Amino acid sequence: MKMLAESVQRLTVLKPDPLPLREHLFDERAALASALARAVAADLRGAIARRGKARLAVSGGSTPRAFLIELSKQTLDWAHVTVVPVDDRWVAPDHPRSNERLLRETLFQGAAAQAQLLPLRRPAPTPESALLPVLTQVANEALPLDVVVLGMGEDGHVASLFPDLARRDIGLQPSGRAPVLAIRSAAAPEPRITLTLSAIFTAPSLYLHIEGAKKRAVLEGAARDPRSLLPIRSVLSGAPVTPQLYWSP
Numbered sequence: 001m002k003m004l005a006e007s008v009q010r011l012t013v014l015k016p017d018p019l020p021l022r023e024h025l026f027d028e029r030a031a032l033a034s035a036l037a038r039a040v041a042a043d044l045r046g047a048i049a050r051r052g053k054a055r056l057a058v059s060g061g062s063t064p065r066a067f068l069i070e071l072s073k074q075t076l077d078w079a080h081v082t083v084v085p086v087d088d089r090w091v092a093p094d095h096p097r098s099n100e101r102l103l104r105e106t107l108f109q110g111a112a113a114q115a116q117l118l119p120l121r122r123p124a125p126t127p128e129s130a131l132l133p134v135l136t137q138v139a140n141e142a143l144p145l146d147v148v149v150l151g152m153g154e155d156g157h158v159a160s161l162f163p164d165l166a167r168r169d170i171g172l173q174p175s176g177r178a179p180v181l182a183i184r185s186a187a188a189p190e191p192r193i194t195l196t197l198s199a200i201f202t203a204p205s206l207y208l209h210i211e212g213a214k215k216r217a218v219l220e221g222a223a224r225d226p227r228s229l230l231p232i233r234s235v236l237s238g239a240p241v242t243p244q245l246y247w248s249p
């Protein structure tokens with residue numbers, strides 16, 4: 001495994017707005033996937049040791065596939081782990097764009113299939129019509145989280161919190177009241193459902209899993225610019241813990 005560097009850095013030169021970020025940089029995606037899986041598994045074991053259960057929220061999309069497969073191979077008491085996607089697309093669970101499908105195909109394999117999956121998507125026509133039962137179940141069974149692994153789109157979105165988010169007052173507030181939000185975005189081809197930052201920020205371990213030079217430039221731009229309205233900036237500026245960046249080209 002090659003790791004280029006690991007350090008705690010402040011990713012801005014614009015004072016007074018230092019944004020702490022602990023960086024784990026790799027030159028290969030496979031090395032990143034196994035290192036991140038080991039780190040997340042250690043956090044989950046710690047949570048199970050402390051309180052008998054662990055709650056994990058993971059991102060969807062294309063980036064986390066190798067990491068989720070590596071995580072499924074980690075030895076831990078999976079029967080005491082609850083997994084919730086940080087967001088999902090409002091499509092059938094067998095649809096190629098379903099984040100729930102990604103989780104079932106990758107993480108929920110072998111011993112890890114004993115974990116409890118808490119899907120965000122329901123067999124209802126719209127995310128708005130299912131919001132109350134989903135929100136209630138997330139609040140009761142998934143929060144507070146122990147570990148969150150957030151991806152990021154090239155437009156700076158995290159989970160399904162897009163730059164054109166209408167309800168920034170709910171989705172991006174560090175201590176908002178609603179843990180779940182229904183999403184309609186011009187950037188997304190389908191309706192979505194997502195955890196809000198107030199739900200994400202309940203976790204004492206927050207990882208950013210970001211791959212590629214373009215996404216890194218977006219991240220660093222958002223970290224440098226205090227006026228940035230990108231959702232990733234709200235993560236960096238609002239997180240109550242130091243986010244850990246796992247990055248590879």
Ligand SMILES: O=C1O[C@H](COP(=O)(O)O)[C@@H](O)[C@H](O)[C@H]1O
Pocket residue numbers: 058059060061062063064086087088089099150151152153154157158159160
């Ligand atoms: O739509 C989504 O996008 C982001 C980033 O996805 P990627 O394909 O660029 O890795 C992801 O984190 C989120 O969970 C997903 O629903």
